[in-house]
Amino acid sequence: MERNIYEFITYLRDVKESSPNTIQAYQNDLKKLQLYLEKQDITSVTKISETSLNSYVLNLEKEGFSPASVSRNISSIKAFFLYLLKKGKISKDPSERLKPPKVRRKTPETMDIDEMNLLLNQPDPKTPKGIRDRAMLELLYATGIKVTELISLKLSDINLKMKYITCEGKNERSIPFGRPAKEALEEYLAIRQKAFNKQSSNILFLNTSGEQLSRQGFWKIIKGYAEAAGMEGVNPNRIRQTFAIHLLDNGADLESVREFLGHNDIMSTQQYLTKNHKNSREVYQKTHPRA
Numbered sequence: 001m002e003r004n005i006y007e008f009i010t011y012l013r014d015v016k017e018s019s020p021n022t023i024q025a026y027q028n029d030l031k032k033l034q035l036y037l038e039k040q041d042i043t044s045v046t047k048i049s050e051t052s053l054n055s056y057v058l059n060l061e062k063e064g065f066s067p068a069s070v071s072r073n074i075s076s077i078k079a080f081f082l083y084l085l086k087k088g089k090i091s092k093d094p095s096e097r098l099k100p101p102k103v104r105r106k107t108p109e110t111m112d113i114d115e116m117n118l119l120l121n122q123p124d125p126k127t128p129k130g131i132r133d134r135a136m137l138e139l140l141y142a143t144g145i146k147v148t149e150l151i152s153l154k155l156s157d158i159n160l161k162m163k164y165i166t167c168e169g170k171n172e173r174s175i176p177f178g179r180p181a182k183e184a185l186e187e188y189l190a191i192r193q194k195a196f197n198k199q200s201s202n203i204l205f206l207n208t209s210g211e212q213l214s215r216q217g218f219w220k221i222i223k224g225y226a227e228a229a230g231m232e233g234v235n236p237n238r239i240r241q242t243f244a245i246h247l248l249d250n251g252a253d254l255e256s257v258r259e260f261l262g263h264n265d266i267m268s269t270q271q272y273l274t275k276n277h278k279n280s281r282e283v284y285q286k287t288h289p290r291a
Helices: 002-014 020-039 050-062 067-086 113-120 128-143 147-152 179-195 215-228 236-249 254-261 266-272 280-287
Strands: 164-167 173-176
Touching: 002 020, 002 067, 020 050, 020 067, 050 067, 113 128, 113 236, 128 147, 128 179, 128 215, 128 236, 147 215, 173 254, 215 236, 236 254
Parallel strands: none
Antiparallel strands: 164 173
């Protein structure tokens, strides 16, 4: 089974081009399943039955895993066995009838416009770090992109004249941004070469060593500004949720917000609410507070 997991993870990385975080999650989930099955003397994928998988899911629930965690594990298992079936490693998918528990979706936590402006005004505009951080925060709020997308942006992904970014990868899309984000980016780009670009990198946002920022590094930046502003519970995901809610509060339709967020399934966006469809730039300019 270990060899099959290795081949599946390689497939995710080289063929599907999944993100490192997604790959790591699959690897962790499948390793956990492998260890459980080995205790049941099951070491071959051909010996895994629907009963043994149901037993494993019950064990996860017994160990106190949340419904969301159990659902994620089941999703990993299903993807793994579908891969094995397509590759001819098994003749029947034992996970076919595996059903995830119902997950109660939390209402997204957001900030109001005053709170968002307070956070955006925390970076010091007189220092290179402050100029960079303001540009990152403005762009994050202006586009609703994920942290991994933000720190992976290249110089070529930014179109200042037309005011949009291109996010590459699995959910490739173009997202417009407004005047405040444009001005913050222009300020940053004016000092980027001298202050940060010590290694001739094409990555947009760099740390003080001239390297790509890490996810953890960016989270620390936001945490520091949130604490300085006396705000609790602020993180990149909350800014992303705030982006979505502020658009919808100002009349954007759900489908346009889905496109901006890069959701494959409208159900993922439905936690935010709904209306009708318009041109994406028109929607953005009419509905984003900082368009």
